[in-house]
Amino acid sequence: MTVQKQQTKRPLRADSERTVRAILEAAERVLAANPAATMEQLARAAGVARTTVHRRFATREALLDELTDWAARQFAEAVDAARPDAAPPLVALYQITANVLRVKTDWSFAMNRPVEDSHPEAARMHAEVRATCVRLFCRAQEAGVLRPGIDLDWTRRVYYALIHEAAKEGAGGEDIDALATRVVDTLLRGAGAPGGLAGA
Amino acid sequence: MTVQKQQTKRPLRADSERTVRAILEAAERVLAANPAATMEQLARAAGVARTTVHRRFATREALLDELTDWAARQFAEAVDAARPDAAPPLVALYQITANVLRVKTDWSFAMNRPVEDSHPEAARMHAEVRATCVRLFCRAQEAGVLRPGIDLDWTRRVYYALIHEAAKEGAGGEDIDALATRVVDTLLRGAGAPGGLAGA
DNA sequence: ATTACTTGCAACACCAATGTTGCATGTAAT
DNA sequence: ATTACATGCAACATTGGTGTTGCAAGTAAT
CATH class of the missing domain: 1.10.357.10 (Tetracycline Repressor, domain 2)
Known part of the structure; x- marks a missing residue:
């Protein structure tokens, strides 16, 4: 039961990947204009809640690194x-x-x-x-x-x-x-x- | 008694102007490298205490504006x-x-x-x-x-x-x-x- | 020495951003 | 319907920067 979706990247509900992309793109866009932008602002720009961002990226630093x-x-x-x-x-x-x-x-x-x-x-x-x-x-x-x-x-x-x-x-x-x-x-x-x- | 130093800009103890310059120069230098630099960092870079910076510039915004x-x-x-x-x-x-x-x-x-x-x-x-x-x-x-x-x-x-x-x-x-x-x-x-x- | 002024230092209250958790909701698979 | 996952929301604790105040010390004029 643990692995019934065999794919390598497990698309599953299929949105996770897309959400990450959206966050990264929004982050690039917003941070370019204001490097001191809040996580809240980044989340809003990506169209998600702040907690969702934190689920994908443990910390702000982690997000910046990925970006x-x-x-x-x-x-x-x-x-x-x-x-x-x-x-x-x-x-x-x-x-x-x-x-x-x-x-x-x-x-x-x-x-x-x-x-x-x-x-x-x-x-x-x-x-x-x-x-x-x-x-x-x-x-x-x-x-x-x-x-x-x-x-x-x-x-x-x-x-x-x-x-x-x-x-x-x-x-x-x-x-x-x-x-x-x-x-x-x-x-x-x-x-x-x-x-x-x-x-x- | 209120005005015994007649000069327009009142050099007085003469250091005030110099201190402001030092702060602005340091701020420019440090902020160029890190726009999110702390007031503490700016103060240290200018060779003064943080409180001194606050005496010259009421708020961080005021400092940035002057800069x-x-x-x-x-x-x-x-x-x-x-x-x-x-x-x-x-x-x-x-x-x-x-x-x-x-x-x-x-x-x-x-x-x-x-x-x-x-x-x-x-x-x-x-x-x-x-x-x-x-x-x-x-x-x-x-x-x-x-x-x-x-x-x-x-x-x-x-x-x-x-x-x-x-x-x-x-x-x-x-x-x-x-x-x-x-x-x-x-x-x-x-x-x-x-x-x-x-x-x- | 006294006066005028400035600085450094320590302590403080305040606030905004960060990061966390629990729960209810929604949706696509089974 | 049940399962598996992802999200939004609200609430919370924590932290670090900001801005303030009081006081002691230092320096240059008088």
């Missing part, structure tokens, strides 16, 4: 889906940008939080993405897409920042492809005039 | 000091960048907080700076420094983001001028190769 891991996973998947090590650098760059923008219109919370301590899993994923990104930029450099001699880690950080900025705009239901184009274009060409005085 | 205004003021001053409407666009751009980087190694807190509501003073200052920035970019565009037809507000946001990113690095005691150069260079030229495939 951090979950966001990192989505982030990594969005990057990997673009075949960053196989596709031509420019194509991969564009694809990654679009994928990331699509997955999360705004990361601000789970992304910008100190993930280094006590989150080995998330930290690993972020580091991996970072490495993938630098690898891609390196290929791009060899292909003549990126200027030679440029600081690749600085470039990566600028890239992150551009995506972040574009994501804010994306909340208004803009066209993802247009945003991705703008990000890549800005990253590569900047805002200066072609024959400009930039070298002065 | 917001204070940061906005410094921001505005850093920009104005560069004569953004008089100096040649490129010079002004560089000067603003350096000034801002010098004044605040990290804004993240006072800058990225919802300043629109209940902070009319700070909101006004930020709006003014934003306008000044766009005006400068407009002049830069006319001077052939910025590409014609480019979205000036997007450019401004990218500029802010670049400064923000450079500021993180600046914490490590890097050379301000080198950072400013990098920011301006990245803003104008991006990271792509000159004759690159960027137009593809």
Whole structure:
């Protein structure tokens, strides 16, 4: 009698998984706007009672941890889906940008939080993405897409920042492809005039 | 007897002003790292007792409000000091960048907080700076420094983001001028190769 | 030394968020 | 109908941060 539902994840009444997702999504959304949001607020935003949240996540910390891991996973998947090590650098760059923008219109919370301590899993994923990104930029450099001699880690950080900025705009239901184009274009060409005085 | 120190701001024992500054600076620094920091933590970071903080700022909200205004003021001053409407666009751009980087190694807190509501003073200052920035970019565009037809507000946001990113690095005691150069260079030229495939 | 002022420290009341429990309700399987 | 599960609700204890007060000590003027 103990095990009559044979499935691995036991869907059972089938709502549990969905509820967790709803909570995590609501948490990401609300915490991005207000990092000090109450459990009550998170619960309300997810459409459940506060006690239900506590049933799923023993403590607030536990919820934040799960959220951090979950966001990192989505982030990594969005990057990997673009075949960053196989596709031509420019194509991969564009694809990654679009994928990331699509997955999360705004990361601000789970992304910008100190993930280094006590989150080995998330930290690993972020580091991996970072490495993938630098690898891609390196290929791009060899292909003549990126200027030679440029600081690749600085470039990566600028890239992150551009995506972040574009994501804010994306909340208004803009066209993802247009945003991705703008990000890549800005990253590569900047805002200066072609024959400009930039070298002065 | 009531007024024997005639000065407008009554320096008196002369420490009060200094203490307030120390508290605000510490608050900015600590809150940037942890927006949920305790009054106790802020006090310790400022090198004073918690009660002293409460003597200067009736409530936590009051402290945050003052901090917001204070940061906005410094921001505005850093920009104005560069004569953004008089100096040649490129010079002004560089000067603003350096000034801002010098004044605040990290804004993240006072800058990225919802300043629109209940902070009319700070909101006004930020709006003014934003306008000044766009005006400068407009002049830069006319001077052939910025590409014609480019979205000036997007450019401004990218500029802010670049400064923000450079500021993180600046914490490590890097050379301000080198950072400013990098920011301006990245803003104008991006990271792509000159004759690159960027137009593809 | 006295005065004016500020700070640190300890103690306190207060409150809001956290985390817990029990119970009634609802729903989908059996 | 019964079983198995999940939820909402109300009530509760606990905790940690906030804001207050009183007092002793320290410092710079007079």
